[in-house]
Amino acid sequence: MVAVSTASARGVPPKRRHVITSTTGSRFFSWKLLILLCVSLSCVLVLASLFSLHSSYLSNADSSNHFKVTRSTVSRTFHGPPKIAFLFLVRQNIPLDFLWHVFFKNGNVAKFSIYVHSAPGFVLDESTTRSSFFYGTQISNVIQVSWGESSMIQAERLLLAAALDDPANQRFVLLSDSCVPLYNFSYVYNYVMVSQRSFVDSFLDVKDGRYNPKMSPKIPREKWRKGSQVISLIFDFCLILMLFFPVMKD
16 A cells, blocks of 8 residues: 555645655565564573583582582472572681570571581580580581682682572572571571562672772673672672673683
8 A cells, every 4th residue: 555645626736744654664564574683583592601610610519529419409309398598618627606506596497598608627516615506517628718819709609509400499698707686587588589689789880999990891891890708699790790700600
């Protein structure tokens, strides 16, 4: 169907109007279809790249004694309630273990798990901790940690890798030996579980000279931030953090 203008009675040349034809409509539809296909292809390529990166990470992790992550890392199937994994990065013992004992005692043991990274050779038992909740919670792979250095990130990754072994762990809270709970277990559990976001302290420190140019372009300088050791992560963000660790390590 074609829409055209006609001459006026006075013989004045008519104003040109746009001609809309079925061919133009088909061409417009073709462009929309092409754009849609390009966007879909881009999404497929991005997902394929992430899957390849994740598979490569798992392959490398399986060959390392320090960073072994089992296939349950990507498993989302579990029985029972989702759990919070409390990850303690400590020098040796846990000075405020008696406060944590009260916190965990008032909680549901089916809703939390505990993982501790301490100095190599140190054992949490009756002689080193006042809380039985910490017995047998130390991860098997530990390293010597220097506070404020990249070894802290390495130790945190070991804690996350151990926690990811249990697919029921859906939230991950990193803690230090000076952390204390301010609310009871029920309040913390409900607050953390209901949120679909991670809680990470992040700010720009212009005096911080820890940025390594080798991180670029995956982590550009303008994206580099400083933050607190204490963080709370959702499952998906935890996986992303694990994947990006080799960039910071190099």
